[in-house]
Amino acid sequence: MKKEFKKQEGFSLTELLVVLSIFIIVVVIIFSIYLTSSKYYQAGEDMAEVNQNGRVVLERMVREIRQARELVSELPETAGSEIPDSSLSFIEFEDGHKTESYWYVSYFKQGDEMMREEKRYYFPSNPEEFLPWNASSSEEDLVFTIVKGPEIIGEYLSDVRFWYTGCVNIFLSLEKNDKKTDLKSKVFGRNL
Amino acid sequence: MKIQKKNNIFGKNRGVISLIAFLSLGIFLLLGTYFLSLGLTETKITKSEEISAKTYYLAESGINEAIWKLENDETARNNFLNGTLNENDGIVRENVFGNSEARYSVSLVSTAEGEANIVATSTYQIGDGQSQRVVKAYVTKAIGSGSDWDFAMFSGIKGKEGEGEIKISGSGVNMTVNDGRFHANSDIKITGSGGSLTINDGGITASGDIDVTGSESEIILNNSYQEESTSTVDTAPLDFDEWAEKATQTYTVNQFKNLPSGTVLDGIIYVDNSVTLSDSSYSLTINGILIVDGSLKLSGSEINLTVNYDSEYGGGLFVNGNLNVSSSDVNLILNGLIYISKTLKISGSNVDFSSAGTVIANDIGFSGSNIVMDLNYYPEYFQDSLNPAMNPDSPIIWISHWEEVY
DSSP states (O other): OHHHHHHOOOOOHHHHHHHHHHHHHHHHHHHHHHHHHHHHHHHHHHHHHHHHHHHHHHHHHHHHHHHOSEEOSOOOBOSSSSOOTTOBSEEEEEOSSSSSSOOEEEEEEETTEEEEEEEEEEETTEEEEEEOTTOOOSSOOOEEEEEEEEEEEEOOEEEEEEEESSSEEEEEEEEETTEEEEEEEEEOOTTO | OHHHHHHTHHHHSTTHHHHHHHHHHHHHHHHHHHHHHHHHHHHHHHHHHHHHHHHHHHHHHHHHHHHHHHHHOHHHHHHHHHTOOOGGGOEEESSGGGOTTEEEEEEEEEEETTEEEEEEEEEEEETTEEEEEEEEEEEEEOSSOGGGOOEEEEEOOTTSOSOOOEEEOSTTEEEEEESSEEEESSOEEEOSSSOEEEEESSEEEESSOEEEOSTTOEEEEESOEEEOSOOOOOOOOOOHHHHHHHOSEEEOHHHHHTSOTTEEEEEEEEEOSOEEEOOSSOEEEEEEEEEESSOEEEOSTTOEEEEEOBTTTBOEEEESSOEEEOSSSEEEEEEEEEEEEEEEEEOSSSEEEEEEEEEEEEEEEEOSSSEEEEEEEOGGGTHHHHSSSSSTTOOSEEEEEEEEEO
């Protein structure tokens, strides 16, 4: 038995130190690579989420504005290509998809969320009869009721702008964890 | 000896630990590289998606601007209506939305009067490269209007494939057309025997030929006219997506098929896919409009299908496909706009078909026997629907086709 132990040679301190050093260096490198790749992956996920939210919001608005019967919001008109300073951060229009008249849809930003709501206007004396948004009476003011919403249709909105150049121009800026994207489009309102 | 050998493994093979360590570390390194590559690829994909979305919406902007131009620019509008759009009507925009890297160009090409293809090509400059998208749209405008529509039965829809033929090959097909035109954008062929086509106070016209070759078959004109080789007539295709939005009741195919016999439905009824009514002795009444977003097949015998005009909802049967009546003893009373985007085919026997309004299909064929048709031109029942939607402010430009090319 003694002979057997004598024949077993251990590692020298130098060997251990060298191996440990190499091991630690490589582990640190690998860990930093892992952290970096995780960061990239998370950044990719954030960007994808931002893109997806932008597309959902834009598609939904475009679809409804395309068929809108009338714009309630007075969008500033411009001939230039720049976004005008007076552009609005909300839009309201009469829904063109419903068979019934005088349903109004509005989109606006609340915090970092894009909201949508449906409303109808009426005079308090006759809440059964819904009217156009600009109906007037010498006796009472027009009021509205929110029939649906406001509901969240998208997140991570940092800016929303609407303006008019013959088409309704839409600018969306979205941001999540420093990942930012801007989407811009024009939509021609068939009935506007 | 065996024990000694085991214990001496490391002793006799000095450096093995280093080797194992390096191999393990190599594997870790590979894994690390893989993760890094994965992360980088993910980032690249996301970046690509981002720029792709931006470029796509840029191209969409071009399409929308072009449609705006067709509506508002007098020269472009006239060229569109006359079928003479040219490269001068195109649009080129640099510095779109104030972004010097964004541009689009749009070409407008007439395919016929009131029809055009719009192709928008957008580019985003990214460093030395660029992202490009091409979006195509087919736009068409009803040159006439619902008030000009004087057809009791019409075959051949603009923008759809098909011959626009009316073929009566069945025996004993007796048709009466009152007050309107009976028109085919292609030929009218009566090859069946013992049939008659009676036109009262209207006309029979065909852009191709009118042939009666069936034995003992005839065309009877009462205070009416007959013309061949007329110019083709266009009508705007119905936008079924828009009509789906207008529906007051929506049914899946199974829900619709399971409606009990004798059901009466009021409003604009939308069925989301092709449907076959195969029950015998089945009756269904619609007071308003029945929209089938697919084909409608009546294969059960003794089916009674009634569509009545309603002052609130309008009236009609809109089929986004074929209407096929293959059974016997069928009674169809269809009032309003009867619009079949593909083929109207009656192959069953003993079919009574009466209509007040107008019947439009891309192709029409009656091959069954003993079919009695009573077609009455009644504009009040279809003008709103054909013009082109239920409200007078409905769009005059129809976008029937979108295509995205990468």
